Amino acid sequence: MADASASAPIKPFQGVHASLPHDSAVRHVAGTAIYIDDLAEPAGMLHVHIGLSARAHARITAMDLSAVRSAPGVVLVLTADEIPGENDVSPVIHDDKLFATDTVTYVGQSLFAVAATSLAAARAAAARAVVTYEDLPAAIDIAAARTTGLTLENSQRMARGDAAAVLTASPRRLQGRFVIGGQDHFYLEGQIALATPGETGEVHVWSSTQHPSEVQHLVARVLDLPQSAVTVEVRRMGGGFGGKETQASLFAAAAALVAVKTGRAAKCRPDRDEDMIMTGKRHDFEIAYDVGFGDDGVLSGIALDLASRCGATTDLSMAINDRAMFHADNCYFLPAVEIVSHRFRTHTVSNTAFRGFGGPQGMIAIERVMDAVAQATGLDPLEVRRRNLYGEPGRDLTPYHQTVEDNVAPQLLAELAASCDYEARQRQIDAFNAASPILKKGLALTPVKFGISFTTTHLNQAGALIHLYADGSILLNHGGTEMGQGLFTKVAQIVAEAFQVDIARVRSTSTVTDKVPNTSATAASSGTDLNGMAALDAANTIKARLVEFAAKKWACAEAEVAFTRQGLKAGDALIPFEDLCRQAYLARVSLSSTGFYATPKIHYDRATHSGRPFYYFAYGAACSEVIIDTLSGEMKVTRVDILHDVGQSLNPALDLGQIEGGFIQGMGWLTTEELVFDREGRLRTHAPSTYKIPTIGDRPAQMDIRLWAAGRNVEATVHRSKAVGEPPLMLAISVFSAITRAVASVADHRVMPRLDAPATPEAILMAVEDVKRRAAAHG
Template sequence: MRTLAETPPTTLTEQSFGGVGTTVPHDSARQHVMGTARYVDDIAEPQGTLYAAVIGSRIAKGRIRSLDLKAVAAAPGVVALLTLDDVPGHTDIGPVFPGDPILTQSDIRYAGQPIALVAAISEKAARQAALLAQIDYDAQTPQLDAETALANQQLLRPSHRMQLGDCATALQQAPIQLSAKMQVGGQEHLYLEGQVSLAVPGEDGDMLIYTSSQHPSEVQKLVAEVLNQPLHKVTVDMRRMGGGFGGKETQAAPWACLAALMAAKTGQAVKLRLPRKDDMVMTGKRHPFVNRYHIGCDEQGRLLAADIEVIGNGGHSPDLTDAIVDRAMFHADNAYFLPNADIRGHRVATDTVSHTAFRGFGGPQGMLIIERAMDDIARHLGCDPLDIRKRNLYAEKRDLTPYHQQVEFATLQRLVTELEQSSDYWARRKAITQWNNGSAILKRGLALTPVKFGISFTLQHLNQAGALLHIYTDGSIQLNHGGTEMGQGLHTKVAQVVASTLGVDLQQIRITATRTDKVPNTSPTAASSGSDLNGKAAEQAALTLKQRLSDFLAEQQAVPLSQIRFSDNQVWWDDHQSVTFAELVQQAYLARISLSATGYYRTPKIWYDREKAQGRPFFYFATGAAVSEVIIDSLTGEYRLLQTDILHDVGKSLNPAIDIGQIEGGFIQGMGWLTTEELVWNAEGQLLSNSPATYKIPAISDTPPIFNVRLFEQANAEATIYHSKAVGEPPLMLAISVWSALRDAISSLSDYRISPDLDTPATPERVLAAIEALKKQQEAS
């Protein structure tokens, strides 16, 4: 007999209010609007809770000569101090590789590095006391430049190389050769809710941690290790985050560990919440990169060879830099076939805070260099950049990536062609060219850029998830899974999967906080895999319970299992006879049928041989394309985004409204990374862009007045949850169209003969500098 668990979801006939494919609000939307959504800082604190503040380094590099905390200990309200000597267990909390000391008492490796922790009866008292620390440093000059670090072989991890064909020979024989280098800036996460943890000690060494983290299981592991306790004594609870974007994948753990250590030392609950300035100084950013290309192409602009080098600035420790540079290398082709490729990636160390995950996880930095190449080829040949892009798209017999994974290219080609037509690209290109010819100062630019983004963790063991499902005797359902909700709507989508699988209304399902004592050994909510992994795990749990209920009802009614159908809160065994879901559950309970189940899923088909640099690191690719139009003032470098048209592939959407919201938000965040968000360190290694006053994220006024977003709904060919596709990260890279459009507008000043240098972020100052450099190049020629 075939079990329900073996039935593909696409053949199920269940219907319910709020099921898969319907537009329903975010599960916490009402609470968000009303201000009743509870975050870590809103949790009612136990009596006697202490408040902690971090004493951080005031230099970026050197050694501590002496540390005097007597004034801190004597300050009003201070209860306890914590230094490295107070740590009973591990002192290095590197998430993958060692290199992240929880506190330091000797070497200083970046400005703001935690040295000690002070706990007091109020947050204000703790912060004021922290300022009284007397620290004498032996300061050294910090090394901040990635290229210098590479020249000196200051590597966090070994370099890696991917090759396809014979790049050197093909490059030498290519009739056209071009080369370029560009700086790619980093990005501050600037989540609305900062880093915060509350540690509550229990009996016999137990510790309960409330934390704003994308990876509760990692927090559990690291807290247990610094406390020198087994993992089962630490429970991590995470209901929701006020934004994460990768900044809370690994870098929420240090603050949880410090709070737990202080709680264990004092026997009292401890809350540690970083002030915004400390948060920006003490936590890592999107990796800045330096990218280079040397390409060869034919007279039609088709690539023949691509020699690409990406240099990721990891800061002082490995953190996730190894995987991030890998993903930059995996995406250095973006949507284009490189018949002969040599791609090298370096992970360099500098004396800054350790950079970390950020939406796209290295993919955006890798894509930029090949998109620059597309524009450069077009200017060299006097072609429109879209023509060059289309000639180089993955296609039949041109579908192998530099890491030897085949690409399903038909969707990508259809998507680009459809957007080209729906956005009236060619009519607008003609109109813009004419407009530019008649405008001496203001210039417009237009660009269509595609995105091909691999979906899966590149670290293979992370591609797994679990879920826990309870059905109560009134028919209500409690759902728990290993993913975390950071505003992206993951809980809503996973609940919709369960609602569709069991044929019940969404309102019957309650999702509880992600907890390590409910679903253990979870992967981080990252890599755009939240719905793919946790949706499948939850579906498996629901199918298990559905099978039990179906078997019970089939036996009770003496009907074949194939006749059982779950739909509209009813369970049917023919077209005219049914029982309510709640009644069936009650009957099953009385018959001693288990109404609780776990679910588990691991991503199939993925593998990667690092020694050969070959494999299938991604289960599938998410694709999209964007057309952006800008206008610049050639006298000041100021600009505005006038219109953006997006067509994005989400497979069969689990929730169209949430998916469109993710696309819109991802695009605007990517636009900020590429245009206004500038990280600035001074020569002493101090971060100057350390507050919202000195760091500019996009405002609502930066949204284009014409902003068209459509879903390219075509079922995912792979067996993902209801054949959907991931949507969290890929839309960020659609913003490359804005940067490319700025270059297009600048190039119009040379009648499109010169392809300008424009590093990111392309601030008005950089745009103006690019204009001046272009004018000088014209004069020289």
């Protein structure tokens, strides 16, 4: 038996670094991938509909639900009075109520839940509610919140050096301000939960969430149950992007409460309009800058003022705004810097996590500064960026006092500028603009440096569970959730690599809280870093047992035992993997293990905003070319070249897909996706008819995306890879800078455009007209 397979053909190995398809790719395309709404509905299942507030800020003077309770098909109506535990579904501060009580603080706030035999019956019944309000003053935007002093917490300050003194002494100085709009997650699968009751009060919840453990803990809190009595399961989500990190909890808790109260399964699934009205968005920001610099474009000092609309409750706004501060340097050394962050409470739905988690808002601030300095000095914007990059010791310290030890931005920018022929194209565009009175082009090349780790230190941990069966098949479970990004595929590749077996042997199962407990959200771009290392830890534990067993059985030293593509080599023996597992089982060797990983080296003191919050940085660069119509404001991205550093890629195909998807989503944030709230706080853009995400027609016709061949993580991540989920979104800042350049060309770059994001056709047209007026006024 030892030599039986020695001459057998070897299949191409499919472990790490192989471009394997997403594990559900075929099912995604065929429409056979199972999402929660595809699950067979249990007999007697109830449909849950949430009754919503119609006011932004008001006192509830009366709420008559008698007609709701008597409506056809209604089985149960729930308000805060029926909650056995705490009326709270918040992630941190205990200020997000499942059902409002005395006061409502935004349009779309949950008031009550109706459980009925059909969704149509539940909706019709909810419409019978009679709610009377006493309106209170409402602050809908940042300006109103600033005027009335509504904040979530005191303003936060991050600083290094004496920015005020340096600004005063700077040879040149600029001030400016601009606005960045929010963004809806617009996941393909909306918020949904399906709860089934157990026989002794426990409950099982299928939830479309990025954070199963948090949903478990919050449902237990609402039901007044121990966390062990609540099981939350997620096989896959149809997109999340941060929108399902905290805000899935309300729908899960409502469904679970109905299930426990009635003893029947319950499903809560809002439609698209309700989902967009009820759930938070990316934070919109108002940014002001005061920058000092020389004629060479090198910054000497800077003061940044970041103000965000957080919404009615805290959610994750404190950490999100902190990350905006962390990323307000991007790739640039700021010799003297002060960053002040204001977190305003408004009477709108609470904004929440979104891909980049505040990083994009901070990053675009400094990129606007680079464009403004370039315009003021007459230098090429790329040259200004290069001159301000982090560099040698003395120019390698961030505003939060972390040393940048892995800086590859200079190499990335140089390589991309050469490969995309930046200088020649810039000359061609200048010539085109000089000869074209109506159509104007813009070109911009911008870098990305994104910190990888949760900035809340204790979240940087993960667990995993691996079972080897006697037939050689492998079951893998971990705390990460699959939302289309390919996490399950990558972690399965890591396990296949560890055992040197074909990935077909590895079966990934649903993320479920009764297998791997107390997990962190799949967020902060850390899903593979954390869960991949935890899975590798579990695999290594089992491998150590098998090595010890094989050394004894085949009478060799443990150093002579190795896992190979052909099977386990033990001295002169070669044992097929399935035979090894069977013999180990018969010898009573444990073939199951948990694994655990905690990110090393990180620490952070929020009181002083200093420390090492990030294990490492992910880098990238993008060059975008746009063309605008100065008569209509219409814009088209015509070409994009991207060079991105993913370290040693675990799966190049998946990484390239994440880069393209992230870039397009970022492009939507900055160009087409406009959220509009009216004066009463009602969201007016709550459907595809009024909210425009990028479509295939918006994708640049010429798009070249490459992984940086020299990439390798200097830190000991899994197989020296780097995270790729969030960083590519910020590559789209190059589009916004290119639009800014195109608008500025209308007046031969004599004035800096006042262009806010999103740069919709209306915004571009107004910026063009403003540039014309200001240029004429200055002669």
